[in-house]
Amino acid sequence: HEYIQENLNKCDLKIMNEDYSGAITNARSLIETILLYIREELTVNKDKKFNGDLPSLYKEVSKELNLSIDKNKTIDDSVKKIISGFFSIIQGIAELSNILGDRHGKIKKYKIENHHAILIVNASKTFTEFIFSSYEKQKKLRKSLVKWKRKLRERLREVWGKVMEK
Helix, strand or coil, X not given: CHHHHHHHHHHHHHHHCCCHXXXXXXXXXXXXXXXXXXXXXXXXXXXXXXXXXXXXXXXXXHHHCCCCCCCCCCCCHHHHHHHHHHHHHXXXXXXXXXXXXXXXXXXXXXXXXXXXXXXXXXXXXXHHHHHHHHHHHHHHHHHHHHHHHHHHHHHHHHHHXXXXXX
């Protein structure tokens, strides 16, 4: 998690130095990197190239993490509303980073304010913490499932072997 912390520190430092467009760029980069990492780890479209569409990447990853709110019956409706808000947050950050971020050359038509930069950075912090925690939980569940399947196969072989002996 060293990379995450480093990027979060960069965001905060850029806000302190009044480099708001830089803070927005770092916030978006953090989200993008975390989502790409999770996609790679979960082998979701591993060979698929990222085309820069952050909302689509989030949809892919959230589906793989069982965070698709329309099909998931285990998540409370109130929590589903909050999770669905993440899509709007990701969409907004992607759009703002294209308009205001310092990764593209442009003539700025809108000056980002301190409180907006703080909002964007804190939203990205909350999102990345949530999505990474969800990933870690799913990773543990998948490992448990693999162990359970392995034990089941061993037990079935054992039982089948006894049946075949008779």
